[in-house]
Amino acid sequence: AAQPKILKQSSYAKEELEQYIANTRPELNLRYRLHYHVAPPVGWMNDPNGFSYYKGEYHLFYQFYPYDSVWGPMHWGHSSSPDLVNWKTLPTALLPDQEQCFSGSAIVDGDTMILMYTGHEITDKEPYYNETQFLAFSDDGVAFTKYAGNPVLPAAPNGSPDFRDPKVWKHGKHWYVVLGSKTDDNRGRVLLYRSFDLIEWEFLRVLGESTGDLGYMWECPDFFELGGKHVLLWSPQGMEPNGDRYKNLHQTGFIIGNFNYNNFEFVQETKFQELDYGHDFYASQTMEKDGKRYVVAWFNMWEVPHPEEVDGWAGAMTIIRELVLVGDRVLQKPLDKMISLRDESVINGQVDENQVIELGHTGEIIISGDLEKKIELLVEGRNGGGQALLRWDPEVGKVVVDRAGDVRQVEWSPIGSHSWRLFLDASSLELFCGEGEVVFSSRVYPDGEWNLTNLSPQTLNVEAYKLKRSVP
Numbered sequence: 001a002a003q004p005k006i007l008k009q010s011s012y013a014k015e016e017l018e019q020y021i022a023n024t025r026p027e028l029n030l031r032y033r034l035h036y037h038v039a040p041p042v043g044w045m046n047d048p049n050g051f052s053y054y055k056g057e058y059h060l061f062y063q064f065y066p067y068d069s070v071w072g073p074m075h076w077g078h079s080s081s082p083d084l085v086n087w088k089t090l091p092t093a094l095l096p097d098q099e100q101c102f103s104g105s106a107i108v109d110g111d112t113m114i115l116m117y118t119g120h121e122i123t124d125k126e127p128y129y130n131e132t133q134f135l136a137f138s139d140d141g142v143a144f145t146k147y148a149g150n151p152v153l154p155a156a157p158n159g160s161p162d163f164r165d166p167k168v169w170k171h172g173k174h175w176y177v178v179l180g181s182k183t184d185d186n187r188g189r190v191l192l193y194r195s196f197d198l199i200e201w202e203f204l205r206v207l208g209e210s211t212g213d214l215g216y217m218w219e220c221p222d223f224f225e226l227g228g229k230h231v232l233l234w235s236p237q238g239m240e241p242n243g244d245r246y247k248n249l250h251q252t253g254f255i256i257g258n259f260n261y262n263n264f265e266f267v268q269e270t271k272f273q274e275l276d277y278g279h280d281f282y283a284s285q286t287m288e289k290d291g292k293r294y295v296v297a298w299f300n301m302w303e304v305p306h307p308e309e310v311d312g313w314a315g316a317m318t319i320i321r322e323l324v325l326v327g328d329r330v331l332q333k334p335l336d337k338m339i340s341l342r343d344e345s346v347i348n349g350q351v352d353e354n355q356v357i358e359l360g361h362t363g364e365i366i367i368s369g370d371l372e373k374k375i376e377l378l379v380e381g382r383n384g385g386g387q388a389l390l391r392w393d394p395e396v397g398k399v400v401v402d403r404a405g406d407v408r409q410v411e412w413s414p415i416g417s418h419s420w421r422l423f424l425d426a427s428s429l430e431l432f433c434g435e436g437e438v439v440f441s442s443r444v445y446p447d448g449e450w451n452l453t454n455l456s457p458q459t460l461n462v463e464a465y466k467l468k469r470s471v472p
């Protein structure tokens with residue numbers, strides 16, 4: 001279980017850090033900079049953290065290392081939004097002290113916003129790190145003070161040093177938290193605790209555990225009600241590839257079941273399923289507002305090239321999606337509000353075989369064709385690069401995303417709509433099939449603006465727009 005290694009120490013106090021960010025920003029090369037996906041102002045980003053709603057705004061924090069575009073001692077970067085589509089950058093919320101600020105979540109208690117996160121401390125004994133849980137408070141959602149009595153949860157029941165990524169929620173009079181950890185013989189698991197005050201925690205039980213085939217360590221667990229069921233969503237490290245499945249280095253997926261707050265038993269009803277089938281989707285986090293469950297994920301993968309790294313930044317968030325349970329599937333739907341990003345219409349009508357559609361650095365494309373026949377689309381940069389083939393083959397019943405030979409594919413049986421909705425940004429694609437029963441999120445790096453070519457042996461109906469910028 002290799003932990004990312006430390007590359008540089010942070011060197012600035014809070015005010016100097018904001019100055020450093022402001023000074024460094026103009027130096028970024030913007031060729032791959034995303035127009036409507038949250039990305040770090042400078043430097044490195046990984047997991048979404050603290051996804052929440054506080055005093056009229058949505059908040060999205062993230063694992064952040066400002067001093068280089070590779071992973072380093074973790075801070076929490078911070079963005080906020082009125083609508084989950086338009087985002088602005090706020091000052092860095094957490095800076096490392098003795099502890100690095102690893103992933104965690106946010107909750108609101110009265111007028112206070114509370115972050116619960118993992119303090120990752122370097123030690124001088126094997127395995128040279130230790131993980132405990134920390135709190136930080138804010139009265140304005142901008143400035144955070146770490147709790148003086150940290151850590152509030154000092155050790156996993158078996159003493160495992162891997163004990164991280166608290167996701168907190170409230171039910172009745174209690175706060176509950178799930179944490180990612182592992183058994184002594186390296187099987188990933190999720191631990192469930194509860195508390196009256198977020199300070200004293202009672203260990204309740206192991207909510208889920210790998211029997212061996214679900215990886216050696218479970219990261220970023222999330223547990224929530226959806227459509228009358230409970231969903232355990234998490235990121236297991238180290239699952240073996242199996243046919244079309246689990247082809248990324250690490251996975252993000254879910255199990256559906258029933259949860260009983262009297263005995264804290266989670267009775268699983270489905271097997272592990274990936275939430276997204278693309279190349280770049282990890283460490284997802286959800287939040288609930290007005291009965292809707294929203295998800296966001298890190299739009300990258302560990303230990304693969306991040307081509308924007310040389311440009312002074314690396315990493316992004318996916319667009320926010322709504323989760324909906326239908327049978328044993330969890331659908332991911334783009335938000336209605338995404339329509340407000342539509343700028344110039346590029347085409348609305350028939351596109352013949354081999355016809356090329358010229359988009360901008362961004363595009364939203366709705367595609368429908370005859371699913372009895374093949375569908376094949378090529379996206380690529382106008383000047384090269386960024387090639388991906390999106391394919392439907394009725395003979396095998398699978399949707400394929402072939403990113404320059406690196407293939408992800410999965411069976412698709414539409415439950416309603418037969419259309420595809422494709423979002424292109426300056427270095428990404430997100431393909432939503434049908435009602436969101438199959439979704440692929442992949443980073444792709446075009447040279448220049450996008451071209452989309454219909455390689456299908458049929459005429460398609462296509463509605464396409466360029467999109468506006470909604471992030472700084």
Ligand code: FRU
Nearest residue numbers: 047063102103164219220283
């Ligand atoms: C997941 C993860 C978390 C950890 C964080 C460190 O990508 O490894 O388990 O808290 O990243 O940046």
